Amino acid sequence: MNILITNDDGVFAPGLWAAVEALEGIGRVVVVAPDREQSGVGGSVTLNNPVRAKQVVPTVEGTLTWAVEGTPADSVILALESLVKDVDLVVAGINMGANLGEDVLISGTVGAALQGYTRGIPSIALSLASLRPTGFQAAALVLQQLAIQAKEGLIPAGVLLNVNVPPVPVDQLQGLDVTRLARRTYADTVRPGDDGKNGYYWITRTRPAWDMQQGTDVWAVRSRRVSVTPLHTNLTAADAMAGLAGLSQRLNDGLKPAAKPATAS
Numbered sequence: 280m281n282i283l284i285t286n287d288d289g290v291f292a293p294g295l296w297a298a299v300e301a302l303e304g305i306g307r308v309v310v311v312a313p314d315r316e317q318s319g320v321g322g323s324v325t326l327n328n329p330v331r332a333k334q335v336v337p338t339v340e341g342t343l344t345w346a347v348e349g350t351p352a353d354s355v356i357l358a359l360e361s362l363v364k365d366v367d368l369v370v371a372g373i374n375m376g377a378n379l380g381e382d383v384l385i386s387g388t389v390g391a392a393l394q395g396y397t398r399g400i401p402s403i404a405l406s407l408a409s410l411r412p413t414g415f416q417a418a419a420l421v422l423q424q425l426a427i428q429a430k431e432g433l434i435p436a437g438v439l440l441n442v443n444v445p446p447v448p449v450d451q452l453q454g455l456d457v458t459r460l461a462r463r464t465y466a467d468t469v470r471p472g473d474d475g476k477n478g479y480y481w482i483t484r485t486r487p488a489w490d491m492q493q494g495t496d497v498w499a500v501r502s503r504r505v506s507v508t509p510l511h512t513n514l515t516a517a518d519a520m521a522g523l524a525g526l527s528q529r530l531n532d533g534l535k536p537a538a539k540p541a542t543a544s
Contacts (some may be wrong), residue, residue: 280306287387294373322390351391369395374404409446
C-alpha cells in the first residue's frame with residue numbers, strides 16, 4: 280500500500296511526522312508537503328507561477344520527503360501527477376487545530392485531501408482539535424486504524440473523510456461517531472491599522488457560536504468523541520431548488536426580448 284502524506288502546517292510540523300510514524304508499518308509512506316505553514320488557504324492552486332519542489336532530510340529516517348514551494352493542494356497535485364506513483368491513500372495531517380463545520384471550506388488540510396478525492400483515491404483529512412501541544416497519540420491511533428480499514432478495502436475509492444480528534448489521552452476517548460458538519464454563527468471582523476508607511480487591514484475571527492446538536496462534528500468533539508464526516512464536492516442546495524421555481528420563471532420572463540413596437544403602414 281502506497282500512502283501519500285501532506286499537511287498545511289509545513290513539512291517539518293510534528294503532527295505530520297506523528298502521522299508518518301503511525302503509518303510506517305501499514306504501507307510505504309511518502310511525504311510531499313508545503314515548505315511553510317499554509318493554514319487557511321483552502322483548496323487554492325498556484326496557476327500563475329512555477330511550483331518548485333526539492334527533497335529534504337526527513338524527520339523520520341528513510342522517508343522520501345519533498346518540500347513544495349506552494350499550497351497544500353499544489354503539493355498533492357505535484358505528488359499524484361509527477362513525484363509519486365500508484366498512491367492508494369492520501370492523508371492530510373495530523374493538523375494542529377480543528378477543522379469543523381463550515382470551516383472545512385477554508386481548510387488547507389481538507390483542500391489537500393480534496394485533490395486525492397477528485398482523483399478517485401480514498402483520502403483522509405485528520406485534525407487534532409487543539410492548538411496546544413497536547414500530544415498526537417490519540418490522533419495517530421485513529422489514523423492508524425483508518426489506514427488499516429483502507430488497506431482492507433473498507434474505505435471506498437473516492438471517499439473524503441474529515442476526521443477530528445478531541446485533545447484527550449487515548450483512554451479518555453468516549454468513542455467514534457459518523458457525523459454531519461455543524462453550522463456556526465460568527466462573523467469575520469476587520470481591524471484597520473497603520474505601520475507608518477501604509478494603512479493595512481487585519482482580518483480576525485470572533486469567537487464562534489456553534490450548533491451543538493447531537494450528530495454534528497462539533498458535538499462529537501466536545502463530547503470527547505472522534506468525529507468522522509464524509510464529505511463530497513456537490514454543493515448544490517437541493518432542498519432549495521423547488522422553492523426557487525417561481526424566481527426561475529420571473530427571470531425567464533425578464534430575459535425574453537421586448538416586443539418590437541408595431542410599425543405604421
